[in-house]
Amino acid sequence: MTLKPLQIGNLTIEYPIIQGGMGVGISRSRLAGAVSANGGLGIISTAQIGYDEPGFDKNQEEANLFAIHKHIAKAKEISGGKPVGVNIMVATKDYPAYVKAAVDAGADVIISGAGLPVRLPEYVGDSDCKIAPIVSSEKAVRLMLKNWDKKYNRTADFIVIEGPQAGGHLGFKKEQISEITAEGYEEEIRQIIESVHEYEEKFGRKIPVIFAGGIFDYEDICHAISLGADGVQIASRFVATEECDADERYKQAYIQARDEDIEIVMSPVGMPGRALKNTFVKLIEKKPLPVSRCFNCLEKCNPAKVPYCITKALINAVRGDLEHGLIFVGANVGRISRMTNVHDLMAELTGKKNVMRHAG
Ligand SMILES: Cc1cc2nc3c(=O)[nH]c(=O)nc-3n(C[C@H](O)[C@H](O)[C@H](O)COP(=O)(O)O)c2cc1C
Numbered sequence: 001m002t003l004k005p006l007q008i009g010n011l012t013i014e015y016p017i018i019q020g021g022m023g024v025g026i027s028r029s030r031l032a033g034a035v036s037a038n039g040g041l042g043i044i045s046t047a048q049i050g051y052d053e054p055g056f057d058k059n060q061e062e063a064n065l066f067a068i069h070k071h072i073a074k075a076k077e078i079s080g081g082k083p084v085g086v087n088i089m090v091a092t093k094d095y096p097a098y099v100k101a102a103v104d105a106g107a108d109v110i111i112s113g114a115g116l117p118v119r120l121p122e123y124v125g126d127s128d129c130k131i132a133p134i135v136s137s138e139k140a141v142r143l144m145l146k147n148w149d150k151k152y153n154r155t156a157d158f159i160v161i162e163g164p165q166a167g168g169h170l171g172f173k174k175e176q177i178s179e180i181t182a183e184g185y186e187e188e189i190r191q192i193i194e195s196v197h198e199y200e201e202k203f204g205r206k207i208p209v210i211f212a213g214g215i216f217d218y219e220d221i222c223h224a225i226s227l228g229a230d231g232v233q234i235a236s237r238f239v240a241t242e243e244c245d246a247d248e249r250y251k252q253a254y255i256q257a258r259d260e261d262i263e264i265v266m267s268p269v270g271m272p273g274r275a276l277k278n279t280f281v282k283l284i285e286k287k288p289l290p291v292s293r294c295f296n297c298l299e300k301c302n303p304a305k306v307p308y309c310i311t312k313a314l315i316n317a318v319r320g321d322l323e324h325g326l327i328f329v330g331a332n333v334g335r336i337s338r339m340t341n342v343h344d345l346m347a348e349l350t351g352k353k354n355v356m357r358h359a360g
Helices: 029-037 060-079 095-104 120-124 138-152 174-179 186-203 218-226 248-256 279-286 310-318 342-349
Strands: 006-008 011-013 017-019 042-045 084-087 109-112 130-135 159-162 209-212 231-234 262-266 272-276
Touching: 017 029, 017 042, 029 042, 029 060, 029 084, 029 342, 042 060, 060 084, 060 095, 095 109, 095 120, 109 120, 120 130, 120 138, 130 138, 138 186, 159 186, 174 262, 174 272, 186 209, 218 231, 218 342, 262 279
Parallel strands: 017 231, 042 084, 084 109, 109 130, 130 159, 159 209, 209 231
Antiparallel strands: 006 011, 262 272
């Protein structure tokens, strides 16, 4: 199968591959720029994106909004002007300010999950920035599209479906995650696509549907397309690349990880998340880690009640302090066996280059 370009309104992406946004700091300009330069769509995560800016300790929001501008500009420089997007979690404290900063900075696309982005159309206004909600069920997509239609007379520019194999926060109940298999979820994907068709007809335009979660290789991409998806979003595979913005030790943790090292943890975001069962996760499972200071990351978080500070845990991780860090992973992390670069990974994912399969 030859992979067709992904058309999102007037944006043409050479390959139907979106690199999933990864916070904190895992996908910033270096990774996103490289993915876009190599024909995919690179996505910068805005979650505490300014964690290493000089003013971050004093004013997180100011540092983050500054960093959004800086990283979008940098990514576009790397991509040679090709489209670059951002991922903004709905749960972010002062979410509208982040959306506005991304639009002002020239983001071509905003993908929003960890909650339903019901007011996103209002925040992007009449800019040309394309918007996509992340959904995990047909119920959620129906609710979103109906809401945008009624309230704003507009629809999504594309939809990202995040299945149970994805990394980071998951839109399922903890007990559901082990019950839903990849195959079992296919019926949900079909139903989501059906619902989207209704709005395509109503608005007289194509709404591409992108599938995310556990996509490992070219065959997986072809399979998602055979189910009716227009493209895929892949995150975990981009971590073990030279260009990924995380510390080398973080990337090595991905390469070393085995299936049995994966754990579903509860996050202060209020959703379960898939992560590596490292010293940090074992610790928080035994007793909560008191939060000594707040980094103002979430709209709804009570530092006195959460089991740990997610910002602190994710910043430790991206900096390579893995003992004290939370390492989010996708379900297929155990299959990642070596370091690569974005050019070679894109060649592999698009079926242009054969790679030796990892045996173990
Ligand atoms: C380390 C990591 C961090 C992530 N951070 C975010 C995030 O900040 N916001 C978000 O919407 N999704 C986040 N995700 C989900 C990815 O964007 C993506 O949809 C998902 O991981 C796809 O599954 P895969 O990793 O198996 O390819 C994260 C995933 C990982 C692995």
